[in-house]
Amino acid sequence: MYKRTFSAKKILVPASATEVFSILAILAGLLVTFFMTSEGPIRLIGICITILAGFGHFMLVSQRLSNSFESHRGSSAVPPEFRVTIMPGQAGKRMVFDGFESTLDDTRAAEFEKMRSRPMPQVQSRVKDAEKLQQDEPIVEEEQPMKASIKAPPIIPASTEQQSSLSEIEDVGEGIRIIRKQSSGGIVIKKTIYNDTNETDSETIQPLKKEFTVDTPYLIKEHELSEPIISEQIPEETYQIEDNIEPVSNHKRAILEVSILDFMEENEPAPSEPRKEFDFLLARVLMAIRSVIDARTAGFAWANHDKKQLVIESYISESKDNFTQLRKLPFGNDVISQIAHSGKPEILTEIHPSAELDLLCYYTAAAKTISFIGVPVYFNGNVIGVLFADSDQIDAYDAMSIGFLGNFTKLITGLVQSYTGKYDLLQASRALDAITRFRTIISSSGDGIADLCAALLESASEVVEFTTMGIGMFDYEQQAWTVYQVYYRQVESEKMLGMHIDLEYSLIGNTILTAQTTALASITDELRVCDSEISVNGGYFLAVPLKSQSHNYGALFLEGTGTSLPSHDINIIEMLGEQTGTIIEQLRFHEMFRSTALMDETKGLFNYKAFYARMTEETAKTRDFGNPFSLALIKMDTYESMENLPEIEDDLLMHVIKKVKSNMKEYDIIGEFEGKTIVVALIGQTLAKSHIWGERVRKEIASAITEIGNRRLTVTVSIGIAQAHSYDKADSLIRNASSSLQLASEKTNSVIVYS
Template identity: 30%
Template structure:
């Protein structure tokens, strides 16, 4: 094809030569061959130089002729008088001529047909722009270049920002391809679902359902195969089977769908994460060039997914960090099992959608696993707080036994009850069940439930597990603290016996007193106004006061008497072979000794007072009754204003 075009150009050039120019070319050719046939080098150079001169003369004459033709073409457009000079006819096309911009008399720019002369009117309609009717000017509007739509505000986080940007991209695709509907569907391979992310449409029957199962429709085929598809002629009868996002027939004739890929690794992705669909009412409106254009849009959407994913991960991590911080702050105020479970449930409710949240822990009193905390947003029938669960025949029981989280998309498909067989809960919805476990022990389970099926994913489970792990370690610390409290004999702060050791000794001595008929008395002491003391002098001052009183008590008792710390600010003293009256006198002496003692903390000096309750062991009295009697009279001493001794 290139040789044919070159030959045609050469023939056209030869035909445009004059007779003199043709003779010059012929002479140059003859001289060239004579020079090539010459033997001597000098003669050959001379003849070839003459041939070159002949060719140069022909080229010069051709260029001079073309320059004259150009001048002849320009002269008719600049004529201002009534003299008309013919314009050389070079074809049927028209040429637009403009007056010189530097000439002040230029009044208009006219469109003159090439087959007419200046001063004459063209046979067809005349097109001209006169100075009396200037072209309309463009008025600048800031809304043409700046988004003033309230939806453009993306302060609601990465998810709202991504949703807004995707809608803008779909709008551009719709305008560029003159589409009827443009939509983006997520592909959830784990749940075998298509999820509608966003759409732009002119249809009033576009579906409102966000989720649908993968099937045999075109969108599902693209999602499964990962290949684009073009349907140049859509059968109106099978429209809803092929394009299930319409709830009733639409006059759609052409469809194109392309997969969108995304990966967070260096390896190429295998399965699409989304499908972009475009349809229109025109027949055979899209082709391979449409796929090329949509390919650029899919790359843009993939970049948006990357940006959104990074931002959303950072947002979730920061939210989890804030939740853990709030949990720790709550535990600093009240480090108990109940507060740890309650703070976990509250933080979970901030992160994921929920209708019910329940926590199961082991109840030491009943020696059974039971619901310790329940949040019910719907205020309808659910499992009551304190209800024991079936450890061996329930979903929660399996989570506790095996310490493995469970994500259930459809509760109706469960073969086991959530907690126990007779539970009265709706069977619809989805749930997450997470173990509250440390390395070697499981302390319970957290159950988060929604009435909507398919609400939770494995990513949600991993996110909530971070909060559950924080609570698990708190329960671990509480458990170890309880072990230390129950089995360590000496209190770390005061140096006296721990509560467990003191109670064991009381039980032993009461039994001994009952067997041998000896006297026995229990004295309980409470420090007055501990909270006021901590507020005025700091928490360190409370420990200093406890240590001081502990030393004073131990200095006042006999070696075989028992002194123990039974509460935060209370001491218990077991006086062996002591009557109630003797115990009362001893207590009064101790009260005066404490009240007159000066406590020094960080250069500050102050004194404290104590309230005392005394109870003697009567015949056949139990250790619990003896302790309850002492505690009862101690409360009366505190209610009386403190710094006093009361005897039961």
């Protein structure tokens, strides 16, 4: 926005000798009229001289009336009203601005009224003059009038708009206006020429050079003119339109030879890298700040209140040799730390050279800084950083500068919000990819807990860098928590496999007991997993529970070099651990269901526990009542050709089960035994009858052809039979039948009875 102010000086001060003469004529006429004589005719002559000279002077200065207005840039918004506290001292004059949150922070500003009530630490200088610092008490002034420090653009003359309007008219040049179409097929054409006197002349159109015809029956009309329309009816023919007439124009035009590469970025950040995109845009913001205000250095620093650190994110400086190479600076008595702590903008001016390094923590050597400005950046009501700039000019910044930088803090807040949103989406995509890989590995491997743990270790190894990784679980055989599996890059870590875990003193034991993640940024002398672990100094340690909603089934531990893992990587490992714990729980429930169920519905067989209970009953009947009872164990013979086709083993077993069931009576019992062995209880059958039954089943299976896929296959079985006696129990009967089956399997395709 530009404002125009009247300049009387440009009118009153004569610009030429003619204007001086006209002024003298006016004064002479006034002198004759009022002082020279009292005669009426002579006074009349003096009045005429005054009027004519005044009119002539007006004609001379009328050309400069448009230049009597000065254009200057005004604020695009109402200047912010801050409460300014000025605190002079030997280190420099310090101005603290209150009311910044309510003016330039639209969200949750009220929450920082409490923060403002906390005392701020005093700035300590190298100048040891305590007495004068005590005498300088803060002076509170309201609405200090300050001169804007924003660089204004060049003054735009007031006549530009008029010249532009004239140019638009003159650019029209010479054209043809179609008014209407006559019934005879001719076209009424008006040709209007605009000249410098804004008069219009109607001329005839010279024939030939450009041809055109109008076939449309519609009325084509541009706009009405105030002057009369001069038209004539002419027959339809071709016409010449002269387009080489250049319109008269008073404006000047300059064409600059600029390469299009000057308006393009050579290295634009990739869309998939939100951090690089944020750094790129932040650097452009700092460049924009330095191009508008007087800033020798402009930068942005994060404020990490948890670690009490300032993190220099980006800066542009003319004093790069004096700028610190450290990225992380601890909170101190410097002005940036105080701005981050209080959340109030501050301006320092007249900075004493001896206090420069105490006030400006980002310089390592004196840079002759005179003025400094710093503005906090808010996000969700919290101070997340400080936007700062400095200059070697005195009083380089004022309240307008605070408002100007305050608008840029809003822009940085928007960039932070966009960056965090894109970053969260990127990390969510990484987590989804890790879980997808984990499930893909599980689906392509076995369904046991060992296969599940191997899939977990493989998936976690693709997320983080590690030196040793393993899983601790409860071993039911040893009745202790042990290292179940280990992935390692150092051979010495192999001896950890199978070792007992100390739940009370180890870090992984703490994770198992509490079902909470344990993260250590730097390993020292703590017991991490077990006694046989490698002793390391430095590096990270992470233990993640393998938990479901109700139980914790173990822990995944990782060790590696470097600092602690990023939080998003830890979140991904935790998600993999929760997925593993849920699947382990499902496997345990499935195993529990199988152990408690009486029959396997997929095969139609009693499980071994249910079959053993029935067999115990039958042996008791034989012992008490003398009822005959025989037990047959049936096992498929294995051949080298079948070893290459493990996927058809279950289909062949179902084929055998079907043939066995077809030769059983309704009261006979069939169930699962170890591995792929089938056990059949032949109720009321003696050993001889059971032998005949076994031969019949063997021959029928050996002669049957089954189709599996595109293959036609046959299979043979070996059968071991034993009869229960009055002194036999279930265990002894099973041992006798197993001995017979072992002999039959050595011969293959045979039946052996125990006698």
